[in-house]
Amino acid sequence: MKVIVIKYNAGNIHSVVHALRRLGLEAQVTDDKEKIQTADKVIFPGVGEASSTMAYLKQHRLDELIVNLKQPVLGICIGLQLMCRHSQEGNVDCLGIFDTCVKRFEPQQAGIKIPQMGWNTIHNLQSPLFSPDMENRYVYYVHSYYAESCAQTIATTEYMHPYSAALHRDNFYALQFHPEKSSELGEQILSNFLNIER
Amino acid sequence: MLAKRIIPCLDVKDGQTVKGVHFVNFRQAGDPVELGEAYSKQGADELVYLDITASFEGRKTFTDLVRKVAARISIPFTVGGGIHELADIDRLLNAGADKVSINTAALLKPQLIDEIARNFGSQMCVVAIDAKLEEDGKWRCYINGGRKPLDRELLEWALEAQDRGAGEILFTSMSHDGVKTGYPNEALAMLADKLSIPVIASGGAGNMEHFRDAFVLGKADAALAASVFHFGEIKIPDLKAYLKKEGVIVREQ
Numbered sequence: 546m547k548v549i550v551i552k553y554n555a556g557n558i559h560s561v562v563h564a565l566r567r568l569g570l571e572a573q574v575t576d577d578k579e580k581i582q583t584a585d586k587v588i589f590p591g592v593g594e595a596s597s598t599m600a601y602l603k604q605h606r607l608d609e610l611i612v613n614l615k616q617p618v619l620g621i622c623i624g625l626q627l628m629c630r631h632s633q634e635g636n637v638d639c640l641g642i643f644d645t646c647v648k649r650f651e652p653q654q655a656g657i658k659i660p661q662m663g664w665n666t667i668h669n670l671q672s673p674l675f676s677p678d679m680e681n682r683y684v685y686y687v688h689s690y691y692a693e694s695c696a697q698t699i700a701t702t703e704y705m706h707p708y709s710a711a712l713h714r715d716n717f718y719a720l721q722f723h724p725e726k727s728s729e730l731g732e733q734i735l736s737n738f739l740n741i742e743r
Numbered sequence: 744m745l746a747k748r749i750i751p752c753l754d755v756k757d758g759q760t761v762k763g764v765h766f767v768n769f770r771q772a773g774d775p776v777e778l779g780e781a782y783s784k785q786g787a788d789e790l791v792y793l794d795i796t797a798s799f800e801g802r803k804t805f806t807d808l809v810r811k812v813a814a815r816i817s818i819p820f821t822v823g824g825g826i827h828e829l830a831d832i833d834r835l836l837n838a839g840a841d842k843v844s845i846n847t848a849a850l851l852k853p854q855l856i857d858e859i860a861r862n863f864g865s866q867m868c869v870v871a872i873d874a875k876l877e878e879d880g881k882w883r884c885y886i887n888g889g890r891k892p893l894d895r896e897l898l899e900w901a902l903e904a905q906d907r908g909a910g911e912i913l914f915t916s917m918s919h920d921g922v923k924t925g926y927p928n929e930a931l932a933m934l935a936d937k938l939s940i941p942v943i944a945s946g947g948a949g950n951m952e953h954f955r956d957a958f959v960l961g962k963a964d965a966a967l968a969a970s971v972f973h974f975g976e977i978k979i980p981d982l983k984a985y986l987k988k989e990g991v992i993v994r995e996q
Contacts, residue, residue, distance in 0.1 A: 556836070556863050563813050563839055592864055658941045658964060660866055662911065664746045664788055664994040683746060683994040685819060687866045704745060726819045726841065728783065728996070 546739065548572040549584035551611070554601040555591025555623055561735075564725035568736055578610055586617050586739060589624035590725075592687065595647065596635020599627060612640050617741045620719035625712060626690060628719050634690050643712045643719070645695035650705060660689040661704045667722075671699040672713045674720075674737050682730055684710070684722040692721065716743075746994040747958045747986070748788040748965035749979060750943065751972045753778060755824075756795050758804050760973065773973065776811050782972065783818050785979040786996050790816065791844065791913075791967060794824030795888070801825075806838050813839020821869055829858055836863060844869040844913060847886040850893060850900070853907060860908025869943075870909040872897060874930075875917040882916075882930055889917050897930065898937060905940050912938060913967065915945040923949025923971070931961030943967055951977060951985045958991045 548565060550558055552574045565572045572588070573580065581587055589611065591598070602608045611618070611628075620628045627639045632647035639647070650659050664683040667675075684702075691708040694701060700711035702721070712719045718738060724731035753760045753775050760775045779790050792812065794805040802825055809822055822835050823844030832843050849856055849870050859868040873889050874882040874897040882897035901912050914934060916927040926944045934942050941964035944957040948968035957963045971977040983993045 556867065557841065559837070559839060560813070560841065564817065566814065567817065592866060594864070652939070655936060656962065659939055660910065661745060662866065662941050663748050663964065665744065683996075686745075687819075723819075726817065728817050732817060 546570070546585045547583070548586045548588065548739070549581050550574045550588045550590060551581060551607065552576040553591070553598065553605070553607060555593035555598050557592050558590050560723070561588055561590045561621065561725045564732060564735060568732060568739070570739070576605060576607065581610060582614070584616060585743070586619070587614055588619045588621065589628070590621040591623045593623045594634060595623065595626055595632035595639065595690070596637040598623060599632075599635075599637045599639055602627070608640060612642060615716060616743055617738065618717050619738050620717070621725070622688065622721060622723060625692060625709075625719035625721050628712070628717060629692050632690065642717050643692065643695065643697050643714060645693050645697065645709065645712070647690050647692050649690050653705065657705060660687055662687050665702050665704060665722075667700045667702055667710045669698075669701050672711070672718070673741055674711065674713075674718055674734055675700060676737070679730060679734075684724070684727040684731060686722045688721060744992045746788070746992050747963075749786075749954070749982060749993070750789045750791055750965050750967040751782045751787050751979075752791040752793065752945070752967045752969045754793045754795050754969065755805060755808060757801060758808060761795070775808060776815055778973070779812055779816050779820070782979065783816050786983055786994070787818065787979055788994055789818055789965070790820040792820060792822045793844070794822070796825070806834055809835055809838040809840050823869070823871060828855070829862060832859060832863065832867075836867065842867050842869050842910070844871045846871040846873065849904065850884060850886050850895060853903060856904055856907035856909055865908045865910040868909050869911045869913050870901075870904040871913040871915065872900060872904075873915045873917055876927070876930070885917060898933065901934055901938060905938055909940060911941045911943060913943040913945055916947060919947030920945070921970070922947065925949065925953040926957040926961055926963070926966065928956050928961035931957060931963050935962035935964075941965065948977075951982050954982060955986060955989045955991060958986070959989075
């Protein structure tokens with residue numbers, strides 16, 4: 546199986562490569578359009594700022610490429626946010642794969658920390674990424690912005706209010722949390738993604 | 744609900760884990776990769792690796808270690824020690840670290856925090872502060888592994904670090920570190936109330952009640968400890984079961 550990790554100007558894209566390696570899979574990190582288009586699975590990971598990463602994608606015409614992919618695609622963290630319609634971070638229009646907007650967490654009281662950093666639980670799980678025994682279990686998050694819940698939400702987490710922990714439409718999947726840093730549970734979710742048939 | 748984090752800290756010298764008592768007199772405590780993996784399996788929420796060797800050779804060994812940890816461990820880990828400039832951070836993040844912790848370099852050159860936040864993002868940047876409660880009742884910041892006092896006060900420096908783009912504050916009380924009498928809960932609560940970024944309590948854990956107090960009284964987001972874990976005095980599953988019983992939200996595997 547050929548797994549491609551899209552190379553762009555976001556940070557920490559290598560941690561997902563390490564996680565795949567722990568699953569016995571050697572992924573290729575590249576921005577080569579043909580390689581991305583012919584891959585069996587495409588992963589769109591990273592941490593970073595929405596408007597600058599979106600500008601980079603446009604400049605390298607990776608935006609059109611991503612929305613037209615037909616194989617299973619998995620966005621992670623900023624990857625999920627860029628796959629939404631719009632982000633408040635830098636007030637930027639994103640790829641529009643998911644019909645929802647990305648907003649900043651606004652603490653209503655003292656003591657609520659931004660970013661949300663650490664382990665939180667996932668609920669209302671749907672799609673082949675998850676199995677019923679994963680309900681209420683912990684995954685690792687680092688983020689200051691979140692995607693609002695919508696019809697394409699396939700998992701929710703609560704931080705001040707519920708939001709999209711994961712999204713799905715057609716061949717596109719996305720996770721706000723970091724499966725590559727979420728211990729055995731995260732590896733199971735990655736493995737479930739790799740097992741999705743085209 | 745977001746869980747409170749338990750973070751074992753591994754001090755590494757020449758590729759081996761050591762633990763200092765009051766920052767001197769080191770004792771050996773095992774292979775850092777295996778130890779980290781064991782903690783991860785027991786339910787540690789994150790790991791911190793601190794490079795306490797200063798030499799060029801030692802730093803190279805540490806980078807190799809970071810690479811090995813990244814290849815084996817599936818929870819987040821922070822690395823610190825001997826970081827002076829962006830090139831050091833780039834090297835460690837490329838080797839697979841999730842976050843870097845800076846201490847002396849940040850106090851001597853605060854704009855380093857801005858640079859890290861701008862180049863890699865705030866979430867990568869942990870600012871570690873070693874401070875000591877002085878006789879005048881003020882918390883004074885120290886650099887160079889606790890050897891040199893500076894004319895900076897804990898809260899004032901923590902707020903500046905936050906404004907410059909720190910993602911977390913890791914506060915070690917030198918008055919409490921290594922003596923196992925508990926974390927400095929009043930100072931922690933003061934930091935937690937004034938800061939909008941997470942606070943990691945470090946230094947002083949001797950028993951499970953100390954962890955509870957750091958979370959309940961100190962309002963810390965995470966608690967870091969070393970020797971109580973390394974020498975098996977506290978087992979992480981027991982600690983989490985205890986904290987849960989005490990009403991603290993912790994991650995169960």
